Amino acid sequence: MRGKKSLNIITLSLLILWGCGNSDSSEERGAASDLGDVESETVEESQGKTKEVEVDELEQSLIAAGLVDVERVIEDVFVDLKYSTTDNFFGIDVYGDLERCYLQPEVAEMLRKSHEHLQSTHPELTFLIYDGVRPLSVQQILWDNLNKPDSIKPLYVADPKVGGLHNYAVAVDLTLADKNSGLPLDLGTEYDYFGYPAYPDREDQMLREGKITKEHVANREILRDAMAKGGFTGIGSEWWHFNAFSRKVAAQKFQLIK
Template sequence: MIGKNFVKLITIVLIIHWGCSNKVSSEKFDSDSELEDVDFDSREENQPLAEVEEIGDLEQSLIEAGLVDVAKVIEGVFVDLKYSTTDNFFGIDVYGDLERCYLQPVVAEMLHKAHAHLQSKYSELTFLIYDGVRPLSVQQILWDNLQKPDSIKPLYVADPKIGGLHNYAVAVDLTLADKNTGLPLDLGTEYDYFGYPAYPDREDQMLREGKITKDHIANRKILREAMAAGGFTGIGSEWWHFNAFSRKAAAEKFDLIK
């Protein structure tokens, strides 16, 4: 027969074993509970790789030419490149996947100053940019697709053999927009409208003839005042077009963007 002392010994061993096992299980449970509180997704090694933004050949060439993305210089502006759509005078998309407005760095800073002036007087407004740099390769496409005699084509688009201020990246086309919605204000005509109602030089006449209103002229004056504060000058035939430099100064300071 097994002695009573032996039975007691076995019983003690079993009790100790059970206690240790229970402690280990309890510790494991507590450890697992703590692990559940750890956000493993926040660990650097588990972070998803940032999506690499694809840049098209045209945009890459603008970057390599030293131009800057205006939206990265000026906070709160809107960009709707009309020549990256068919909503333009020519009815063709010539920019393809380019959707950002690029300008010479100094011109972008001038536009930043103009925007600051606008915001200081009309905090509810911002700029909506329609066009900036226009490479000569694109200018050639527009020239070739314009169904007009060569003698009058310069009235609509600069001759690519000579180049215009858009080709130097020192001209910008833009309007005023609601800062919250991005919707453009009514300045009397659509962008790229070729006719007297779009001419700043003809505003008094167009007002008398009922082609535009006093509100249209008032909005245009707000835009012109802001752009002038940045050092830009307008032209007589397009309320949306502003130049940072003369053609002579542009040619001395910059290369044509090809």
């Protein structure tokens, strides 16, 4: 969540709209000109106020590629981009100032439907999103920093020469969270845990061995059910990962995000 780390994407100005009517926009242009080469996007707030939020180069490229900010489609989800922190499998921050999750518009709409279903069955819960689009430039950094033989690297991260569904902006990593606090539910392992306790395909075995509990599986089933209602499918090795399309369909419909 943005509140968990220092805000690199900061408010540049608050433009008070009281009584502005049809006034000239030169003041807004002047404020934007102070940004130099950094663009900004306007975000509407309550009580007639508007804020301009800094958009860095990476985020500009995602917007230019036609992707959408998930929080503009679904109002009450939480976002904590793990690759914009060091709290991930690689232990490195590869997103820099990016703190908003971007997806293909069609995929964001699918996620909205999943969220609506979750609200109908468990109104006290919402989604906490860990990752969405992952540009190929970032994929290359992860590939280069993975201390594994190239032959087994694809078990952990997609080869940037081929690209994966995150690179098409049609995959999302997420969990369930309390709607009021934003705290994640316990689904048995941390995000980016690579081991059998995180495998949906191994849940029966992990239950027998006491590595996960029935409560963990029940929470995972709530997540899987909601995501399925939006048209997503999971994978056998990560309870948090969901795909909107197959690789073949994604390649037919979209371009890889570079």
